[in-house]
Amino acid sequence: MHILFLTDNFPPEGNAPATRTYEHAIRWVRAGHKVTVITCAPNFPEGEVFEGYTNTWYQRHELDGINVVRVKTYIAANQGFVKRILDYMSFMATGFFGGLFIAKPDVIVATSPQFFCACAGWALSAVRRKPFVFELRDIWPASITAVGAMKDSFAIRTLEKIELFLYKRADAIVSVTHAFKKELIGRGIDSDKIDVVLNGVDLARYEPSTRKDQELANKYDLDDKFVAGYIGTHGMAHGLEHIVEVAERLQEHQDIRVVFAGGGAARKTIVDLVEKKQLKNVVLIDRQPKELMPKLWSLCDVSLVPLVNSELFKTVIPSKIFECMGMGIPTIMSIPEGEATEIIRRTESGLVVESENIAQITAAILKLYKDKHLYNSIKGKSIESAPKYSRDIMAADMIEIFLGVHSSVPPNSQKIT
Known part of the structure; x- marks a missing residue:
């Protein structure tokens, strides 16, 4: 055909x-x-x-x-x-x-x-x-x-x-x-x-990572840091200004970093906001070639998947959650309750919090940062769930x-x- x-x-x-x-x-x-x-x-x-x-x-x-x-x-x-x-x-x-x-x-x-x-x-x-x-x-x-x-x-x-x-x-x-x-x-x-x-997810490309990509980790000083990463298009729908506020609340934790990697309509707004707030715990990475995505994901200990609190976004399933499953990266999902949140709950591959709720997103990052048993359990469930997708x-x-x-x-x- x-x-x-x-x-x-x-x-x-x-x-x-x-x-x-x-x-x-x-x-x-x-x-x-x-x-x-x-x-x-x-x-x-x-x-x-x-x-x-x-x-x-x-x-x-x-x-x-x-x-x-x-x-x-x-x-x-x-x-x-x-x-x-x-x-x-x-x-x-x-x-x-x-x-x-x-x-x-x-x-x-x-x-x-x-x-x-x-x-x-x-x-x-x-x-x-x-x-x-x-x-x-x-x-x-x-x-x-x-x-x-x-x-x-x-x-x-x-x-x-x-x-x-x-x-x-x-x-x-x-x-x-x-x-x-x-x-x-x-x-x-x-x-x-x-x-x-x-x-x-293409399981031939996205597989569990045992360590961060050394070259990128060295470049961005992330080797010994707990990284909460937003990887992907920076669009109006994602409400990334709330993630900047999350980073602001996490400043006292010296070994936690928030990474923004990608490009898009909201990218400049986020960059300007980070600079205005003088956030030293935020790492900004420009859009990378497609072939580098698994290496980029390897930097992340958890993946941030936000969407603004709109009725329409109850119907959306962000595709990055499947790549995170393939690599064993727990997801922190802050989107309106719907099909995507149901997938995360059913597979136990992450934590679900309210859309645009800065306090809950911050608490979820800290929970996975502090509770190693919970973190490893979610990581294992993510890897276990990936073949279904x-x-x-x-x-x-x-x-x-x-x-x-x-x-x-x-x-x-x-x-x-």
Whole structure:
């Protein structure tokens, strides 16, 4: 089977959408399938093209057996509503045209969180008369209003109508959470065409670490420190200013460090806040290449997974919790109660506290710092739970979905209506 996959994030970008697509795609290739990924020049989250790449109209290369096609887009940093929409819409247009030149795809897949990518996927499926699979990674545009980036308006309502159109037109929907599936069913989408494939972990890359990476530990003076780390995109949804306040409360503990590693829309705000407060117990690490992520995670004794206290974020499962399981790093999760908190509690792979509750986050760090028996118990449960979320399982589940729509959709059945 030839899988044509549209995504505006792909390695060397290291965010969750890029990682999920890549780690699934290499497994599909190993299983004997052909995979073509249409994407753009890597630039997330700073909006600057990575070294060694150019933002040109059409270029092709191969990555671990995956055929990668990169198309030109309007590039903007991961902040600012208007510029981001222009970014998304430009990929919708160039991704669609790029897909017209891909020979003989059997199924066309497009991923969110923003659905302009899915618009391109649906349009390609209609023109080329191939089944369309919508991979749903976020309820968008609801997430825009959830973080306060934009208020409810005519524009948001228009986007919601387009969103609903895509759900109805998709031959199959792959949701990354059960909560997303439940919401779509509540909005009238046929449950039979919605499957849930959670995020997971590549256990060949993320394995239990017995010690911190020596080079990085020496560089940031973390070798003999207890490290509470936030690793990943610094977005508006994460409420990282609260983690800065947590660090402020932990200053008296000389061997505890709080690490922020990554980039994103809120990065400068966090850096400025740390400097303003003159926090000596905070370590700031710039975004690192994807291949260094296991080494970066090895610095952490616990992983901080925060989200702001919004109703929407009850439906979100941060993908980093599975990488932490693979490496045996306990999670301190401070997000609204929902599917993600239930996973942490069921697997006993971390501690759950209230979203945005600075006192509880601080207390959780100190609890794992002081109680070695509890810490080691959670670490063991994390390692024990990881195989349940292996990327091997998730990639195989998605192939079954693709094969299902490929065999069930009659040739020439897709029409533009």
